Amino acid sequence: MELRTEPFVLNMGPQHPSTHGVFRMRVTFDGEVVVDMEPIFGYLHRGIEKLAETRTYTQVIPLTDRLDYLASMTNNHAYVLAVEKLAGIPVPERAEYLRVIMDELMRISSHLMAVGFFLNDLGCSVYTPLLYMYREREKILDLFEMVCGQRLTYNYMRIGGVSHDIPEEFMPALKKFVAEMPSFIDEYDQLLAENEILLARTKGVGILPRELAINASASGPVLRASGIKWDIRKKDPYSVYERFDFEIPTGKVGDTYDRYRVRIQEMRQSAHILEQAIEQLPSGEVQSKMPHLLHPPVGEAYGHIEAPRGELGFYLVSDNSIAPYRCHIRAPTLINLTALRDMVIGWKLADAIIIFGSIDIILGEVDR
Amino acid sequence: MTKPLLGQEVAKQIAEYLPEAIIESNETAVTVRSESLFQIAQFLKTTPGLEFDYLTGITSVDYLDYLEVVYHLTSIEHNHSLVLKTRCHNRENPSVPSVVSLWCGADFQEREVYDLMGITFLDHPNLKRLFLWEGFEGHPLRRDYL
Amino acid sequence: MEVERNVFDYSLADYDRTEGKEIEALRARSQQPIADPDEWLEEEIYRHVLVTSIDRVIDWGRHYSVWPAGAGALACCAMEMVATAASRFDIARFGMEFFRPSPRQADLMVVAGTLTWKMARALKLLYEQMAEPKWVVAMGACAISGGTFAHSYSVVPGVNRILPVDVYVPGCPPRPEALLHGIMMLHEKIERQSIREGFLGSEVGRLISLERVRKLLKHD
Numbered sequence: 001m002e003l004r005t006e007p008f009v010l011n012m013g014p015q016h017p018s019t020h021g022v023f024r025m026r027v028t029f030d031g032e033v034v035v036d037m038e039p040i041f042g043y044l045h046r047g048i049e050k051l052a053e054t055r056t057y058t059q060v061i062p063l064t065d066r067l068d069y070l071a072s073m074t075n076n077h078a079y080v081l082a083v084e085k086l087a088g089i090p091v092p093e094r095a096e097y098l099r100v101i102m103d104e105l106m107r108i109s110s111h112l113m114a115v116g117f118f119l120n121d122l123g124c125s126v127y128t129p130l131l132y133m134y135r136e137r138e139k140i141l142d143l144f145e146m147v148c149g150q151r152l153t154y155n156y157m158r159i160g161g162v163s164h165d166i167p168e169e170f171m172p173a174l175k176k177f178v179a180e181m182p183s184f185i186d187e188y189d190q191l192l193a194e195n196e197i198l199l200a201r202t203k204g205v206g207i208l209p210r211e212l213a214i215n216a217s218a219s220g221p222v223l224r225a226s227g228i229k230w231d232i233r234k235k236d237p238y239s240v241y242e243r244f245d246f247e248i249p250t251g252k253v254g255d256t257y258d259r260y261r262v263r264i265q266e267m268r269q270s271a272h273i274l275e276q277a278i279e280q281l282p283s284g285e286v287q288s289k290m291p292h293l294l295h296p297p298v299g300e301a302y303g304h305i306e307a308p309r310g311e312l313g314f315y316l317v318s319d320n321s322i323a324p325y326r327c328h329i330r331a332p333t334l335i336n337l338t339a340l341r342d343m344v345i346g347w348k349l350a351d352a353i354i355i356f357g358s359i360d361i362i363l364g365e366v367d368r
Numbered sequence: 369m370t371k372p373l374l375g376q377e378v379a380k381q382i383a384e385y386l387p388e389a390i391i392e393s394n395e396t397a398v399t400v401r402s403e404s405l406f407q408i409a410q411f412l413k414t415t416p417g418l419e420f421d422y423l424t425g426i427t428s429v430d431y432l433d434y435l436e437v438v439y440h441l442t443s444i445e446h447n448h449s450l451v452l453k454t455r456c457h458n459r460e461n462p463s464v465p466s467v468v469s470l471w472c473g474a475d476f477q478e479r480e481v482y483d484l485m486g487i488t489f490l491d492h493p494n495l496k497r498l499f500l501w502e503g504f505e506g507h508p509l510r511r512d513y514l
Numbered sequence: 515m516e517v518e519r520n521v522f523d524y525s526l527a528d529y530d531r532t533e534g535k536e537i538e539a540l541r542a543r544s545q546q547p548i549a550d551p552d553e554w555l556e557e558e559i560y561r562h563v564l565v566t567s568i569d570r571v572i573d574w575g576r577h578y579s580v581w582p583a584g585a586g587a588l589a590c591c592a593m594e595m596v597a598t599a600a601s602r603f604d605i606a607r608f609g610m611e612f613f614r615p616s617p618r619q620a621d622l623m624v625v626a627g628t629l630t631w632k633m634a635r636a637l638k639l640l641y642e643q644m645a646e647p648k649w650v651v652a653m654g655a656c657a658i659s660g661g662t663f664a665h666s667y668s669v670v671p672g673v674n675r676i677l678p679v680d681v682y683v684p685g686c687p688p689r690p691e692a693l694l695h696g697i698m699m700l701h702e703k704i705e706r707q708s709i710r711e712g713f714l715g716s717e718v719g720r721l722i723s724l725e726r727v728r729k730l731l732k733h734d
Contacts, residue, residue, distance in 0.1 A: 214421055
């Protein structure tokens with residue numbers, strides 16, 4: 001008697017405890033091993049690109065906040081960079097340094113959340129590592145609240161600078177935070193880096209080979225974990241990043257453990273950049289003089305930065321009116337998902353969840 | 369610094385390979401005919417000295433006379449970048465060859481362009497709507513939608 | 515031995531097409547908002563005098579252990595909802611720390627984030643799977659009225675087109691303290707429900723309330 005087996009299609013999502021939002025995967029299983037995977041999104045598609053055509057250049061900035069809502073400052077920065085390239089607007093030095101400080105604080109906060117949710121997926125599902133991460137993240141959010149009054153969607157950068165200068169209590173609080181940060185990462189490392197369960201479940205799992213990473217246009221920690229030293233802060237520096245001395249952590253193999261290590265080391269490097277930026281901060285004004293309604297010349301520009309999740313770019317086309325003619329957003333997490341299918345095939349269901357968690361997506365950016 | 373290559377210089381190199389493909393070239397971009405897009409893309413990816421192995425992004429813009437598809441290409445080895453454009457004048461049924469076999473990162477981006485702008489990509493393995501649901505009428509990002 | 519073809523065997527593309535048709539149908543019939551379940555408000559004074567001790571016990575049990583569903587976490591407001599559940603703005607002091615992954619075990623759905631028509635069908639299914647009594651809190655500007663995306667082609671202008679909402683918490687995103695204030699208002703609302711008006715505290719329950727049963731028995 002022969003046993004006949006059939007592949008089995010399972011639908012995961014859009015509501016699922018570990019899909020980081022409204023993401024849906026249709027996975028075909030042979031037993032418990034994944035044979036095929038189809039990601040389906042669009043459950044948060046709000047039409048931001050179309051809405052941006054009906055707002056003035058400054059009114060688009062709050063819309064960009066809601067893209068990658070765990071790293072709003074970097075979204076603002078990318079958009080404002082694109083507009084300044086398009087219209088040729090200079091930015092004062094103090095504003096550039098403030099932008100770098102906000103970006104690096106944002107990077108630390110976003111990586112904390114990424115690692116926290118990743119550990120959630122590994123099995124500590126009633127939030128223990130997440131609560132540890134939140135302890136530090138609340139300190140960062142307090143700093144942001146001092147500057148611009150908001151905890152999540154900041155709307156802080158403006159075309160030609162930033163919107164407000166920092167209050168007096170910001171600098172001492174920031175210095176205290178930067179002094180404490182490395183010891184927190186050490187405490188975290190001590191708990192987790194040599195943890196047997198973490199190593200057994202993540203080493204060698206979900207390998208993204210080098211050629212596939214470049215061919216699939218991956219960017220950010222996903223690309224760097226596969227061994228490619230490509231970071232826009234070093235390769236195509238924007239703002240004042242040339243004046244800082246920092247390293248780019250890369251992985252060796254491109255498995256889930258490497259992606260996790262790259263994020264932890266990037267947090268350390270961000271703290272190092274923050275120390276240098278605090279020392280070098282000049283005085284001056286924070287926004288250059290600009291007309292109320294901006295009419296950039298006819299043309300197009302592509303401005304990109306290194307967001308915590310990858311290369312975030314804005315492609316703007318203008319026709320000399322007060323609203324952009326076309327605003328396209330190059331979303332890093334959408335493009336990182338192209339490689340997900342090849343990474344997941346051949347692993348079991350539980351591994352598929354962690355591989356997906358290690359890419360670290362945010363649905364607001366995937367779906368725009 | 370990533371050096372943005374001048375459109376005119378790259379146009380000269382393409383003209384030696386396939387002269388009738390170029391429509392225009394200026395400082396920022398090279399515009400080619402949509403029929404020869406795949407060959408030009410292959411040429412740009414494999415020629416030593418150019419070697420654009422990283423596709424940064426695919427966009428589409430609706431100028432009312434024509435629809436334009438814009439490709440941003442980067443080379444990781446040489447650290448330079450290029451903007452490649454192509455045009456479709458047919459608004460009812462626009463189509464452009466797909467570059468998924470060269471850069472597999474183009475998969476979701478071409479589906480997005482099909483979904484929101486309506487441009488069909490020939491030889492794409494799975495061209496269906498990405499963000500909007502099956503049965504949605506129209507292509508929202510066109511200038512004449514609503 | 516030949517295996518007969520299963521009657522339910524259809525391709526994934528057909529499944530996508532049926533889903534698309536259901537989404538369009540839901541959109542067509544949700545053009546007006548559903549009324550808020552607030553009919554008890556005009557009888558408020560009545561209730562303070564006439565609420566019985568059984569009601570008190572039942573309501574005390576219900577409102578101090580409302581279990582939220584991990585279902586409505588859609589967009590940016592979900593991050594503030596998770597922050598409310600974290601240790602600084604502890605939601606565990608209200609008995610709500612474990613977000614139930616399964617909607618069948620939950621009482622409360624906090625819709626946090628922008629709702630699109632594609633997701634609306636799935637959210638309605640989740641709401642119908644929750645057991646009575648159940649409550650809905652609309653958190654954030656996008657859930658209340660579409661927020662900053664209200665004029666988009668794919669956004670539902672307010673969750674109350676699809677579900678009946680009990681408490682609206684404004685903000686973009688609302689601070690964790692604001693969400694806690696909204697939850698405390700929900701607790702007050704639950705405290706005042708009486709089994710005379712509806713045993714299960716909902717539309718279905720109102721049909722079998724004790725008053726109506728008593729009237730029916732009198733007529734017989």
